[in-house]
């Protein structure tokens with residue numbers, strides 16, 4: 579086995595263990611491998627190991643990588659980074675899901691970018707769990723209004739909520755607020771049970787709080803290459 583294979587199996591075992599500890603079925607949890615800053619070749623390698631969900635956070639890198647790789651059986655791309663509205667078309671062209679929907683204008687732009695007959699785009703509403711309004715995500719008090727707006731966009735399917743845990747707080751406490759935001763979204767979209775939360779350092783807490791989509795990078799890929 580390669581190091582990559584070893585790390586992947588190890589994380590999957592830890593995901594299964596955290597799920598069982600929380601009385602949850604590991605099969606109901608989607609593990610997304612975040613491949614940002616790594617070459618397209620890594621995505622091919624992961625695919626060969628059975629990975630079907632990969633995540634990218636920068637539009638240019640994402641578009642280039644998706645184009646370089648082309649169609650790979652069953653591969654799903656998750657866009658997880660801050661998105662500019664003028665990049666909505668490029669994102670929509672390659673993404674199966676967008677986890678970083680944080681404003682009505684972006685919902686409109688992603689909706690308008692749908693090609694005729696294109697499948698619905700899965701979206702997660704990113705919630706800002708910090709006190710800093712400059713961070714990505716909608717304020718928890720605004721999430722219901724954003725859900726209403728996104729749900730009215732015909733080509734988007736609201737799957738749930740997403741967040742990155744703040745650095746200065748126990749992740750479990752932050753994910754509890756995310757769970758509450760998810761409940762607010764379900765008053766608008768009752769089947770939006772998705773919760774995209776949990777990274778290399780906090781995925782066990784996220785699973786305990788109900789995360790359905792984990793975004794795990796370095797614990798699987800190893801350290802990211804230097805970037806500018």
Ligand SMILES: *Cc1c(COP(=O)(O)O)cnc(C)c1O
Pocket residue numbers: 612614635658659742777778779793794795796797
């Ligand atoms: C990079 C990134 C991750 C993965 O982070 P790791 O700590 O490497 O697991 C998850 N979510 C987002 C939004 C990211 O940008």
